[in-house]
Amino acid sequence: MSDRPRLPGQPTPIPDALAALPTIRARIExxxxxxxxxxxxxxxxxxxxxxxxxxxxxxxxxxxxxxxxxxxxxxxxxxxxxxxxxxxxxxxxxxxxxxxxxxxxxxxxxxxxxxGQEYLLDIEAAETELRDRLADVAGCRIERKRYTLAIHYRHCSRVSARQVRQTVEAFTGARPRLTHIRGKMVVEVRPDIAxxxxxxxxxxxxxxxxxxxxxxxxxxxxxxxxxxxxxxxxxxxxxxxxxxxxxxxxxxxxxxxxxxxxxxxxxxxxxxxxxxxxxxxxxxxxxxxxx
Ligand SMILES: [Mg+2]
Missing domain, CATH: 3.40.50.1000 (HAD superfamily/HAD-like)
Structure with missing residues (x-):
């Protein structure tokens, strides 16, 4: 574990799981x-x-x-x-x-x-519309999964990536049945259910x-x-x-x-x-x- 001084507001360092194996092993047993x-x-x-x-x-x-x-x-x-x-x-x-x-x-x-089977039509409609809206954004790739739509922007320029995020956020913002979550270089559209x-x-x-x-x-x-x-x-x-x-x-x-x-x-x-x-x-x- 690092002994660097912690900056104010910085989270407490997370202990390494390999170093903590005896503790973890005891819990498992x-x-x-x-x-x-x-x-x-x-x-x-x-x-x-x-x-x-x-x-x-x-x-x-x-x-x-x-x-x-x-x-x-x-x-x-x-x-x-x-x-x-x-x-x-x-x-x-x-x-x-x-x-x-x-x-x-x-x-x-x-x-x-x-x-969320009752949301399949919403996801289908989102796929059609977002493919259309993002067709001209270089590097943007849309991946349809059964219940979610992943819009990847790993290969977009910084400006285009922002455009992708804003487009998706505005799209789901106008549709109460859908929401979005952000991951690593991806934003996903999904049913708005808990x-x-x-x-x-x-x-x-x-x-x-x-x-x-x-x-x-x-x-x-x-x-x-x-x-x-x-x-x-x-x-x-x-x-x-x-x-x-x-x-x-x-x-x-x-x-x-x-x-x-x-x-x-x-x-x-x-x-x-x-x-x-x-x-x-x-x-x-x-x-x-x-x-
Ligand atoms: Mg992962």
Missing amino acids: AGHPVLFLDFDGTLTPIRDQPEQAELSAQGRATLTRLAECMPVAIVSGRGLTDLVTRVGIDGLSYAGSHGFEIQFARGDETLHYEV WHKGNAVQWVLQRAGDATRLPLVPIYIGDDTTDEDALRTLPAHGIGIRVSATAHRRTAAGWRLRDPQAVWMFLDGLADDCESGTDDDPSRTSAQTRA
Whole structure:
């Protein structure tokens, strides 16, 4: 941790999750972990084009190992179909479009849940109109997901990026059924209903429990402002981790990991712990496999 003096008004530095592993491990061992992972910027570095983000074979192996020990859910702003294809591991749960589309795996059963179906026409109309209004803005790219519309401006000039944001904000400002959220070099149009990644996490948690007496310990790792919605919903005994290059950041997370590489170090450690723990305690294995 840096010992640089803190400037007035600057947030308290977030402790590093790798350095805090003993504390985190103790929390996990007090219950049954349920792991939630964002995708872009968390499991993969942010790419110039979203379609370039790929999970490595090694990463896929780590997630598969983890899924044998605990429920694992990938929670992303990507559309569900894109997310499932990109991760490509059976037995995981997936929440796409910031939780508007959920594919929940428990044992042999898979549940599907969608929020906001009555807004599909609004999103369709928004796509048509914004494609028209932004057609001449160089570098602007519009990506349709089932329940949201992502307007990427990573390749726009600073002036054009501002124009994109202002256009989208004015558009949703005039439509009470829609709202927008900002992410990293992207602004997304979505239904104006109280549903976000945090609701998706709670939805999964309510269904991930089993008859064991130990509490579920949600672990959530994410890098973006939309992940704060999920981090805020974690119980006090949960483990919230923000992926961030800077330690001085306002966040609901208790810990930080520097970048996706650090995330994989953390996840590999978790998988190792989990495997050695299950060797020691067969009752824990069966309970976790069921969950
Ligand atoms: Mg992300």
